[in-house]
Amino acid sequence: DAKTTQPTSMDCAEGRAANLPCNHSTISGNEYVYWYRQIHSQGPQYIIHGLKNNETNEMASLIITEDRKSSTLILPHATLRDTAVYYCIVRVPYNNNDMRFGAGTRLTVKP
């Protein structure tokens, strides 16, 4: 699985968009980008994943650069409940090896 680099921490004002970056410069052609988050004292929660096209669901949007070497997770209107650690993971889908989590980005949404 490709290595990812994320900032250790970020702050965001409540109601504003939170943009969480992830670098994955060694990503290979068949690897997808996945995002999970972990709210304090809970298990990680799936957010979104994609290959090269931008993706959107009810939780967030995923923007992947054309060269696929980086991506951004966007929470369009952050709330206090979005305060969590956000993990960016790159892997080949349906591989028998499963999600391996790095340190992630600790996002703090402030009122």
Place this chain on the structure above:
Amino acid sequence: DAGVIQSPRHEVTEMGQEVTLRCKPISGHDYLFWYRQTMMRGLELLIYFNNNVPIDDSGMPEDRFSAKMPNASFSTLKIQPSEPRDSAVYFCASRIGGSEKLFFGSGTQLSVL
């Protein structure tokens, strides 16, 4: 659906005692995973099963750890004997083959004194 169910939620034990953590995956999910989370090492994959068969146990720290999945709706992670360095939050997760969404339980907070 009740989601992935883990028990107990908290476990406090003394060094040398046997500890058994339990997990019920989401019905119909054929992959089950055990993770451990500590401040120092983050989230680590310990072992995972596919159709009740252990596939990769390379993350199991040592022989004191063992995991079983006797049927599709139940798995255990056992530590015998337990040591203080085993103190961590242990998560169970499951997914269905063909889907990339992993669903986690609420975890078991283990403290070994």
